Amino acid sequence: MGTNQNLTVAERIRKQFDSLTRAERQLANAILEDYPVSGLGSITAVSESSGVSTPTVARMAKKLGFGGFPQMQAQLHTELKATISSPIAKHDLWSESAPDTHILNRFADAVTENMRQTLKQIDPEEFNSVVDLLSDLKREIHVVGGRITRSMADNFFTHMQVMRSGVTLVAPNSNTWAHYVLNMNEGDVLVAFDIRRYEHDILRLAEVAKARGVKLVLFTDQWGSPAAKLATYSLNSRIEVPSAWDSLVVTLFLVEAVIAGVQTQTWNETKSRMKTLEELFDQTKMFKKFI
Template identity: 60%
Template sequence: MNTSVRTVSDVIHARFDELTRAERQLAESLLDNYPVSGLGSITTVAENAGVSTPTVARMVQKLGFKGYGEFQGRLHQELEASLSNPIAKHDRWALNAPGTHIINRFADAVMNNMRQSLSEIDTGTFDGVVRLLCDKKRAVYFVGGRITGAIAEYFFTHMQVIRPKTTLMSSNSGSWPQHVLNMAAGDVLIIFDIRRYEADMETLARVAGANGIEIVLFTDTWTSPVAKHARHCFKLHIEAPSAWDSSVVALFVVETLIEAVQSAAWDETRERMATLEGLFEQARLFRRLRSP
């Protein structure tokens, strides 16, 4: 297995069924507060998981690492990448930037993100999210962070045309308890949480999940802590030659979901669109073309 292109979390999940009972106990301990739970000494990691030190050594080798040092080094790299601030990201890209135009460099990065993300997206996960969004009995809530809130709003704006019972939650966590109060078991909460993960997001996911809410997460390959509470998770590639992460792939998946949901119930969607257009007309929201 080539572990160089996957996170340690991905490797653990992929090999989980091959692990012994003690190794699974260790894996669950590592994933519980990933990646911080694996940054201590081998003895500390073993004690926290309630297993022996040799169990730790055997499992990391079974996962494809030469030893605990290489395993922990990978975790440190992932943590550093997940915490990268915009200035650090810009400086890293500037140092390694090829001598081509920024348009070409950015396009190459985005297309690479798209290729890698598409090769890793599980169609079963995608179809499962479509089924949740098509179920009109479920209310759907959308929330994002300081940057990703814009994608959450974009998703919500389209979905409220396609189906009823949709709510956009503010990025201000102070308003979240009132929304959770209105959520019923089986409702859907779509969360966008990209690296520099926002601390309150995991709290929201934990509380909502404990109340039977179905959580769908859009995150990156380093994976938001919200993932442990999510039923469905899209881990997308986001690197770009910029101080900011790229949202292109996330927007692509969102727009594909929108199309899948509206097509699944097109007759109803078309009727809602026609009604909405009539309301736009009454409100004179858009300019009308005039004959010359």
């Protein structure tokens, strides 16, 4: 399997999509539609649900670097187990074979590898399209995060609000989300954060927003949130580290890279807003002056 051995099935599909035949692309899209569950049936069931032949399923599995469909399916089972792992299960998994080195080194190695793998999978054109979408001042932007990822959402919102108008941070309490959806219009953008142990509320909000013609930009993990099937653009980052919790270091990297891209695109507007903001800071004496 070579360099593919650390990649998820979805990452392999995205990496090799352009080299697939038309039938294989049809199969790939079907698998990604309800990933990874869509690939867990028998080879006959997968072929029938995808509308392709069983030899097509077997060929694509080998083209993705597996010995055959059973090996690809075993990988999907492993991924499904990983996506529903509790913090205790994640801790037990890595601690069983943890190398006898300092946690700083082990954690740094894991984060570095996550960054390397993520950058290999990011499509620069798709990244540019995300920046273009968020830089369009005619579109309102709505930002939402989950139980853990709401810190990412808040970070993203704070920077975007400085750079442009029309940005709303959706409150973490899903009971109030209907009020936010009321203000979403066709062509607006919903930026959502959702990593494993994916949250039902995020998916439901994405469904309602899409029904109103809102475009979804999704920050998720290597397996992909169920909301990914609704996303106009999905930015996937690797999150596994030697910890009971997943790491958002690479997710934050992508967030800050997007922010930098939007800042470049909207600099005239951003510069004006930042000057006004600094004047307001001075009026409210928010920051200490040393000179």
